[in-house]
Structure formats: C-alpha cells, structure tokens
Amino acid sequence: MAMVKKSITVTDQQDSWIKAQIEMGHYGNESEVLRELIRERQQREQESSREIELIRSKLIQAEKSGFTEQSSKEILEEIKNGLGRDTI
Numbered sequence: 643m644a645m646v647k648k649s650i651t652v653t654d655q656q657d658s659w660i661k662a663q664i665e666m667g668h669y670g671n672e673s674e675v676l677r678e679l680i681r682e683r684q685q686r687e688q689e690s691s692r693e694i695e696l697i698r699s700k701l702i703q704a705e706k707s708g709f710t711e712q713s714s715k716e717i718l719e720e721i722k723n724g725l726g727r728d729t730i
Contacts, residue, residue, distance in 0.1 A: 650676070696721060 660675050669675045700721065704710065
C-alpha cells in the first residue's frame with residue numbers, strides 16, 4: 643500500500659503518551675501508533691454502521707410483526723449481543 647507523509651501537531655501530553663507506547667514496546671515508531679489509532683477508529687465507525695442497520699432491520703421487522711412480549715431491556719440486550727444479524 644502506498645504511504646503518504648503527513649505532518650501533525652499533538653499536545654505535550656499526547657506526545658508523552660505516544661512515546662510511552664513506543665518505549666513499552668507496543669509500537670516501533672510514532673507512525674505505527676497513529677496508524678493503529680486510525681484503524682481502530684475506522685473499525686468502530688464500521689461497527690456503528692452495522693449496529694444502526696441492525697436496529698433499522700429490527701424496527702422494520704417489529705413493525706411488520708406487530709406486538710412483542712419482550713421488554714425494552716430484552717430487546718436492547720438482543721441487539722447488543724448481535725442476535726438477528728442474519729436479518730440484515
């Protein structure tokens with residue numbers, strides 16, 4: 643994959659945290675730290691999109707099926723556990 647050089651500015655506290663991550667051996671250099679943070683954010687955004695689609699799907703399914711005996715807590719727990727992902 644092609645790489646593009648970027649110049650960024652961070653606070654002193656952020657710089658210390660980045661350096662500590664490298665010193666602890668979690669990363670080889672500052673670029674690796676930042677790339678990992680970006681990857682994690684991208685993954686969270688993708689997961690959020692999937693969760694929104696799951697909720698939409700459940701709402702459509704619920705509208706079509708009528709009433710449920712499940713409590714709102716049970717429904718939220720089902721969504722959090724990813725049940726019904728095959729309906730998307």
